[in-house]
Amino acid sequence: MSGPKVALVEEFTPAQVEALRKALPDGATVLTDAIGAGTIGQADYLVIREASLEDGHLAGLSSLRGVVNIDSGGGAVSGEVCDSMGVWTEAVLSPGPISVAEHTVMCILALFKRLPTAHRRLMDGVIVDGMEPFVTDQLNYSYNWVGLDLFEAVLGKTVGLVGVGQIGSAAARMLVAFGVDVVYYKRNRFSPEQEQEMGIRYLPFDELLAESHCVSLHNKFTPETEKMMGAREFALMPEGSFFVNTARGRLVDEDALMEALHSGHLAGAALDVFWWEPILPDSPLRSTPNLLMTPHTAGTPAGDTVALELGSAGRVIRRRNGATP
Numbered sequence: 001m002s003g004p005k006v007a008l009v010e011e012f013t014p015a016q017v018e019a020l021r022k023a024l025p026d027g028a029t030v031l032t033d034a035i036g037a038g039t040i041g042q043a044d045y046l047v048i049r050e051a052s053l054e055d056g057h058l059a060g061l062s063s064l065r066g067v068v069n070i071d072s073g074g075g076a077v078s079g080e081v082c083d084s085m086g087v088w089t090e091a092v093l094s095p096g097p098i099s100v101a102e103h104t105v106m107c108i109l110a111l112f113k114r115l116p117t118a119h120r121r122l123m124d125g126v127i128v129d130g131m132e133p134f135v136t137d138q139l140n141y142s143y144n145w146v147g148l149d150l151f152e153a154v155l156g157k158t159v160g161l162v163g164v165g166q167i168g169s170a171a172a173r174m175l176v177a178f179g180v181d182v183v184y185y186k187r188n189r190f191s192p193e194q195e196q197e198m199g200i201r202y203l204p205f206d207e208l209l210a211e212s213h214c215v216s217l218h219n220k221f222t223p224e225t226e227k228m229m230g231a232r233e234f235a236l237m238p239e240g241s242f243f244v245n246t247a248r249g250r251l252v253d254e255d256a257l258m259e260a261l262h263s264g265h266l267a268g269a270a271l272d273v274f275w276w277e278p279i280l281p282d283s284p285l286r287s288t289p290n291l292l293m294t295p296h297t298a299g300t301p302a303g304d305t306v307a308l309e310l311g312s313a314g315r316v317i318r319r320r321n322g323a324t325p
Contacts, residue, residue, distance in 0.1 A: 003027025007034035007043035010051040019307035023314025025321050047313045049073035055081050066320055068313040092312045096300040101170035103298035104246045107270035108214055111242040114151045116292050121146035155179040160212030163219035172200050183208050214242040221248035231256040240267045246298045249274040258288045272298040
């Protein structure tokens with residue numbers, strides 16, 4: 001039995017097409033330039049990025065079973081026409097938002113695990129209680145020989161997301177998979193059905209700050225959101241909690257954040273974005289305790305992002321076609 005036929009209606013490089021092909025079910029055929037070549041009528045699935053398909057053309061695709069829309073482009077098909085044909089549609093996120101969400105979750109995990117302190121003590125040669133090195137096996141090993149006072153799992157912790165668009169939603173899904181109680185605040189609240197599907201719950205901003213073991217910002221910067229996290233907001237957060245910002249630097253009053261860290265009110269923070277980028281050579285952030293910093297590297301990963309997108313589209317089709325992921 002031959003595999004499904006997947007149509008592309010815009011131009012991609014051979015390497016990008018190959019990334020799609022590798023992700024598809026065994027035996028699948030990729031129909032490149034499907035409109036120009038006159039093969040689009042054979043398509044079981046359609047992948048679009050920049051191109052759009054007119055309703056009449058779409059309605060004439062009698063073999064079509066599904067459409068994957070890569071949302072970094074401006075392409076679109078009519079959801080209403082697809083519904084009337086019994087054709088499913090699914091969007092694939094650009095690698096950029098996914099990468100920022102991954103970076104956010106990485107920072108949250110690093111903070112709960114006290115990773116910066118553990119790494120520094122390990123590299124400094126700290127060994128507590130006179131422990132002597134020995135060869136380990138399954139039952140015999142040295143545990144926490146650098147003497148961390150506290151390191152935690154995120155399982156069961158409450159993480160508050162402020163601003164839940166593409167990045168915040170992706171971070172929420174990842175955190176829910178870790179068993180985190182995800183709460184969120186955004187100006188336009190999700191419907192109860194959306195909250196249930198995502199496994200998250202809504203709290204007003206101040207309540208979110210007061211109940212969260214860690215708060216992560218995902219807002220856009222506007223004059224209204226400048227310094228939305230300041231001394232008042234950090235004071236509302238629980239003693240020993242964490243703060244993460246992978247959104248925009250000017251959302252945060254950096255002086256207030258440094259004070260909350262120096263005083264010990266916050267147990268740690270992670271920043272990928274700053275008021276000044278690069279940060280100034282004499283910035284006091286450099287000597288602030290329990291502050292993990294990365295040089296605005298959370299976003300779009302290196303390499304051919306279109307190939308990554310097409311690979312993701314191929315995996316959607318593989319899953320929807322009933323093949324093993």
